[in-house]
Amino acid sequence: MDSKYNPKQNEERIYKLWQGSGFFNPDKLPGKRKKKFVVMIPPPNITGSLHMGHALDNTIQDIVIRFERMKGKKTLWLPGTDHAGIATQNVVEKELTKEGLTRHQLGREKFVKRVLEWKEKYGHLILEQLKKLGCSCDWSRTRFTLDEGYTEAVLAAFVYYYKKGFIYRGPRIVNWCPRCQTAISDIETKYKEEKGKLWHIRYKTKNINQKYIVVATTRPETMLGDTAVAVNPKDERYKNLIGEKVILPIMNRVIPVITSRLIDPNFGTGALKVTPAHDPVDWKIGKENKLAIINVIGPDGKMTSEAGGYAGLNIKQAKEEIINELKKQGLIEKEEDYIHEIPTCDRCGATIEPQISEQWFLKMDELIKPTIKVVKTDKIKIIPLRYKKILTSWLENIEDWCISRQLWWGHQLPVWHCEKSPTKFVVSKEKPEKCPFCQGCELIRSEDVLDTWFSSALWPFAALGWPAKTNDLKNFYPTNFLTTAADIIYLWVARMIFSSLEFTKKIPFKEVYFHPTILTLEGKRMSKSLGTGVDPLELISQYGADATRLGIILSITRDQQAAKFDERNVLAARNFINKLWNINRFISGTIEQNKSGSREKNLSLTDQWILSRMNSIILSTTSKLENYELGEAAKELYEFAWHEFADWYLEIAKFQIKEGQGKTLEILNQTLRTTLKLLHPFIPFITEEIYQEKNEKNLLMVLDWPQAEKKYINKKIEEKFSQIKEAVTKIRNYRAENKIEPREFIKAPFKLENLQEEEKKIVCELTRITLSL
Ligand SMILES: [Zn+2]
Ligand SMILES: [Zn+2]
Incomplete structure (x- = not known):
């Protein structure tokens, strides 16, 4: 046996051994x-x-599933992408760009191919x-959110919602990426600081001669689509202008001065140009005041025909x-340098x-009610508990979900438009034979x-075969x-x-654990x-995978x-694994040399101590794993195996064996086996x-x-x-301080x-002292 454990030589072989056993598959597990x-993997993106x-997320799942498997449960960890x-x-x-092509040149069908x-x-x-990491997923059940059966589920869900009146079509201001040519969610947008300018622009009043109202903006190009100027109702400066009309420069359109609580009187001049088509706040103000919506920037990022002379x-x-x-x-009136978040x-x-x-929406008000109840009444155990409040308050303020995306890769809507009057449509999984x-x-x-999340929202049951009534769904x-990162709690x-x-x-699911985010040592993302x-x-x-897993888990609470x-x-963790390897080498060697054993049946104090500690650790590890305190459990096991079992019991066992303590061998062997079992979920x-x-004969x-x-x-x-440990430590310190050779026997320095x-x-024995004081 090598003196150092070599993960490279072993991990692949061991993984094959597990896979060959079939035990990742719940139907092939031994026993009753x-x-x-059951755990459904948060399906990682195929990209x-x-x-x-991922490493943290999946190590946690593997620890939990291995633990439950050893506890005798019929375990399924279903993977997918x-x-x-x-x-x-x-x-x-x-x-495609590298080949000098665009998807439009290719066309939709070829692009999807x-x-x-x-x-x-x-x-x-x-x-x-994930296999390299040691994940014990049932690969025979691997799913993909765009495989044939899964697509069935997604379309069935859409048709169902539509028939129930939960899906509607409507205009909406959306975050639009002119490059990706798609609407994207708030959560998919990132704010960046940019140096720009804040322009103060004069809008002439219509009836009061020679007077202006000055608006401040960072996006003057949107002014072509302005349909009002808004001020805060409490702003004294503009009291006499409320209700008046102003003339929009360049376009020469007459627009009203209105009030809105959404206006911050301290920003710019306190007067805001309102462009409902191109700003989410303006969209809200526009809706409240029934303002016209004028689209001056097209989806391609170019000015539209509504932009007059600037079109194109x-x-x-x-x-x-x-x-x-x-x-x-x-x-x-003036321009100032301005750093804004875009x-x-x-x-x-x-x-x-x-x-x-025009987008498709899923109405949330009815749909969300049972969820709020389930979360509020703790029907799902949320760990850590603080996320319960966060989730509840989001659910209570939920807005309708924009579920459509202008992409080519994904579940195409089961919506069929009449060629002659495209605003008319039928919703159906199959293409209707005739236009109705x-x-x-x-x-x-x-x-x-x-939206990709529309399909992943169905994951826990669609991956088990829904809408078909499959055995897997039943079982x-x-x-x-x-378990997942907290940043997708809503998504x-x-x-x-x-x-x-x-x-x-x-x-x-009964329990959901939002695990910590892993940051760099400096605390950066x-x-x-x-x-x-x-x-x-x-x-x-x-x-090696073991050291990686354990190292990550040791980093969290x-x-x-x-x-x-x-x-x-x-x-x-790597050193610990080597230590474990050497503990085993030592114990195997010792057992080999002392096969005959002795008939001694009494337990020494040290035997009793390690048995007490071992059994305490079993209790504690079990309870910590049941409560998902994985980092805490790992630290305790690490301490026990190294600094109790190896440092103390093994050392004392050496001379107990010399003196013929037969039980020692048995305890050594038992403690090692139990420790390996407890450690298995962490370092399989x-x-x-x-x-x-x-x-x-069996696999661990x-x-x-x-x-x-x-x-x-x-x-x-x-x-x-x-007390023994204390005495030994004290004497060892004394020896070290006085630079006494390790081999040398000395008189006890203390009573x-x-x-x-x-x-x-x-x-x-442990300190090489003699008691002749
Ligand atoms: Zn983009
Ligand atoms: Zn038609």
């Missing part, structure tokens, strides 16, 4: 297993590559990486020309141009696809546990709950593009919002490897979880033993008070 335990977030609409489309578009080809090549990489220009050109014109007319597209970085567009409106036209399918739904978790309640009348990420795949190749990742934890490879070396992964024997837990013994003969003997 009456209770089930994904394992990052620290998400088609990730916009992310995947962008990746393939970037490939390209994406599918890409998916065949790269879409499974992330799952292969891009935004930057239009802005310059408009400023020049205003200057010429003497309508610029919304950008999280995917491509382009500046968001809010747009009015004109009887004669070729129906045209809506170009829109559904494994509802699920037990979900995903809330939506899974209401979808499940609506379609299955069941709560999709980990990001590949910022170069601040740590690559878990590199960690795995350098230290359950209730943290964020955890700083310290690579030294992985190093510590090395623990299985050691077990297999013992020529075990399906052995029974240890049960504590409470009769061995003895606080008095633990107290006594701590060993309160210690019995047996205990004194241990102290002497």
